[in-house]
Amino acid sequence: MSSLHVLWGFLRNRWSAPSLDYLTPRSIAGRTVLVTGASTGLGLEAARHYARLGATRIILGVRPLRKGETAKQNIEDSLQPSTSSKHEDAKGTTIEVWELDLASFASVYTFVERVLKELDSLDIAVLNAAVSKTCFSFTDDGWEETLQVNTLSNILRAQLILPKLRASRRKSDTGDEWIPKLEFLASQLNWLAALNKPETFDGTSQRYGISKLFLIYCVREIATSLSIDEGGRPEVVVNYSCPGACKSELAREWHTSWVKSFVLWVLQATICKTTEEGSRTLVYATCLEEEGHGKWIHNDAIEAPGKLVESDLALKWQKRVWDEVGQVLQGTRPTSQYNR
Numbered sequence: 001m002s003s004l005h006v007l008w009g010f011l012r013n014r015w016s017a018p019s020l021d022y023l024t025p026r027s028i029a030g031r032t033v034l035v036t037g038a039s040t041g042l043g044l045e046a047a048r049h050y051a052r053l054g055a056t057r058i059i060l061g062v063r064p065l066r067k068g069e070t071a072k073q074n075i076e077d078s079l080q081p082s083t084s085s086k087h088e089d090a091k092g093t094t095i096e097v098w099e100l101d102l103a104s105f106a107s108v109y110t111f112v113e114r115v116l117k118e119l120d121s122l123d124i125a126v127l128n129a130a131v132s133k134t135c136f137s138f139t140d141d142g143w144e145e146t147l148q149v150n151t152l153s154n155i156l157r158a159q160l161i162l163p164k165l166r167a168s169r170r171k172s173d174t175g176d177e178w179i180p181k182l183e184f185l186a187s188q189l190n191w192l193a194a195l196n197k198p199e200t201f202d203g204t205s206q207r208y209g210i211s212k213l214f215l216i217y218c219v220r221e222i223a224t225s226l227s228i229d230e231g232g233r234p235e236v237v238v239n240y241s242c243p244g245a246c247k248s249e250l251a252r253e254w255h256t257s258w259v260k261s262f263v264l265w266v267l268q269a270t271i272c273k274t275t276e277e278g279s280r281t282l283v284y285a286t287c288l289e290e291e292g293h294g295k296w297i298h299n300d301a302i303e304a305p306g307k308l309v310e311s312d313l314a315l316k317w318q319k320r321v322w323d324e325v326g327q328v329l330q331g332t333r334p335t336s337q338y339n340r
C-alpha cells in the first residue's frame with residue numbers, strides 16, 4: 001500500500017459516512033433492536049438512530065446501569081417534539097436498559113437468558129461494545145481483558161442469541177420477508193499487519209487489532225456455517241463493520257502522556273468523524289439484505305476485507321482461531337440450561 005493510498009484513506013475518512021437519506025426509508029419501524037455498548041460513543045448514536053427511525057423496542061446492553069439510564073434519557077430528550085422534527089418517527093419506541101459486562105462470561109449468560117425469555121422477537125442485534133486497553137489485565141475468568149471483551153464474549157453471545165434471531169425471520173401480511181440482522185463491530189486495524197511484526201508484539205494497539213481480527217474470523221465462520229438455511233440463503237444476515245476513525249471514548253486509556261494526548265487531539269480534530277456520523281455505518285450495515293451477508297462494511301460501502309482475512313494463509317488461521325475459540329467457550333458453559 002503506497003503512502004499516497006494511506007494519506008487518501010485518512011483524508012477520505014472524515015467524509016465517508018453513509019448519508020442520512022439512505023437510512024431514513026429503511027424498514028426499521030416496528031423492529032426490536034439490541035445495541036450493546038450503548039452507554040456512549042457509536043452505540044449510543046446508533047440507538048438514537050434506531051429510535052428516530054421508529055424501532056418499537058430498543059435494548060441498550062450496558063455495563064453500569066446508571067450510565068445506561070443516562071444514555072436512555074439522552075436519547076429520549078433528543079427526540080422530544082420541541083427538539084426534534086422527527087418526533088413522529090420516534091413515537092411508541094420503548095427503550096430498556098439491560099446490564100451486560102462482557103468481561104464476565106456469567107454476565108453474558110445472564111443477559112442472553114433474558115433475551116431468550118423476555119423478547120418475543122429479536123430483529124436486529126448490533127454487537128458494538130469493545131475496549132482498547134493500554135495495560136495488560138486479567139478478567140475474573142482469567143482472560144486478558146481485550147481478548148475476552150472484544151472477541152470471546154462477543155462470539156459467545158452471538159452463538160447464544162442466534163436461535164432467537166433465526167426464529168425472528170418472518171413474512172409480513174403483504175408477503176414481504178424480514179431477515180433478522182446480526183452485526184459485529186470490527187476495525188480496520190486488522191489490516192495493520194499486526195500479527196507479522198514481532199517487534200511490535202507488546203504494543204497495546206496490536207492487541208486491539210488482534211482481538212478484532214479474531215472476531216472477524218469467527219464472524220465469517222458464523223456467516224457461512226451457522227446462519228444459512230437448507231437452501232443456502234441466510235436465515236440471519238450476519239456482517240462486520242467499521243465506521244472508520246471516530247471521535248469517541250475508545251481511546252480513553254491512551255492519555256498517558258501529553259504527547260499522546262496532543263496527537264489524539266489533532267487526529268480527532270482533523271480526520272475523525274463524529275460518533276453520530278460513525279454510527280450511520282452501524283445502522284447502514286443492518287439495513288443491508290442478503291447482499292450484505294458475510295460482508296465487511298467499511299464507512300458507506302461493502303468492501304473487500306483484505307489479505308489478512310482472505311488469503312489462503314488467513315483462511316487456515318480462521319479455522320484455527322474458530323476451533324480454539326469454540327473450545328474456550330465450550331468450557332464456559334454453566335452446567336444447567338445451556339448444555340444442549
Ligand SMILES: NC(=O)c1ccc[n+]([C@@H]2O[C@H](COP(=O)([O-])OP(=O)(O)OC[C@H]3O[C@@H](n4cnc5c(N)ncnc54)[C@H](OP(=O)(O)O)[C@@H]3O)[C@@H](O)[C@H]2O)c1
Nearest residue numbers: 037039041042063101102103129130185245246248249250
Ligand atoms: N471510534 C473509532 O474510531 C472506531 C473505529 C472502528 C471501530 N470502532 C468500534 O466501534 C465500537 C464502539 O466504539 P466507540 O468508538 O463507540 O468506543 P467507546 O466510546 O469507548 O464505546 C465503547 C462502548 O463499549 C462499552 N464497553 C466497554 N467494555 C465493556 C464491557 N466489559 N462490557 C460491556 N460494555 C463494555 C463501553 O461501556 P462503558 O461506558 O461502560 O465503558 C461503551 O459503551 C467498538 O467495537 C470499536 O472497536 C470504533
